[in-house]
């Protein structure tokens with residue numbers, strides 16, 4: 001990684017009750033970069049993102065955003081500090097219109113002077129512009145995923161956490177989500193993307209971390225990972 005990290009996860013341990021799930025996980029996300037957090041089912045990807053977002057507070061270690069340790073802070077404090085979290089289960093407000101969903105995201109932002117405006121959002125997500133008055137609950141899974149990402153961006157996060165955004169979607173929609181992430185990256189958005197599928201991340205992210213059973217087993221450039229057949233075979237079943 002060539003730039004200074006904007007977000008670093010430093011040796012975090014996370015427990016669910018008495019079960020230890022993460023063992024000293026270290027991740028550094030460079031400013032304006034996209035890092036793929038890869039691993040099999042149950043490896044601890046979602047738990048890592050939840051730990052960063054404040055939903056599964058680490059028992060040990062630090063979650064540092066721009067030099068400030070956020071570990072143990074409440075989720076809304078972490079969101080206001082600039083970490084936008086898009087969970088695995090798309091969370092739209094089903095009874096509200098697409099536009100209202102976006103405006104709800106804006107209210108939760110750090111300030112009203114942020115980069116993302118409704119107009120800009122519709123430029124980046126033209127599909128949402130065409131359905132701005134539609135009830136969010138009537139959208140398809142892929143559209144709801146786009147809306148959840150867009151709503152989170154309306155809070156003007158400095159780092160966007162995406163938990164398996166392509167999961168359960170048809171291949172053509174997966175491709176559209178990939179294009180969208182590339183577009184966001186080209187706009188300078190810093191992204192931490194949890195994914196099972198390394199191939200989806202090639203051409204999207206430059207950095208990669210692989211976790212297995214709650215421990216980091218690879219950290220480096222994604223191209224380096226691609227060529228590391230031992231790691232991909234052993235931990236990603238490729």
Ligand SMILES: Nc1ncnc2c1ncn2[C@@H]1O[C@H](COP(=O)(O)OP(=O)(O)OP(=O)(O)O)[C@@H](O)[C@H]1O
Pocket residue numbers: 016019021039040041042043044045046047048196
């Ligand atoms: N609320 C919970 N209580 C107890 N154990 C949990 C809880 N949530 C997850 N786990 C366990 O923690 C481990 C890591 O799960 P996690 O969801 O972080 O994995 P993941 O890599 O995101 O996988 P997936 O792709 O299936 O979401 C798994 O063994 C899982 O069973």
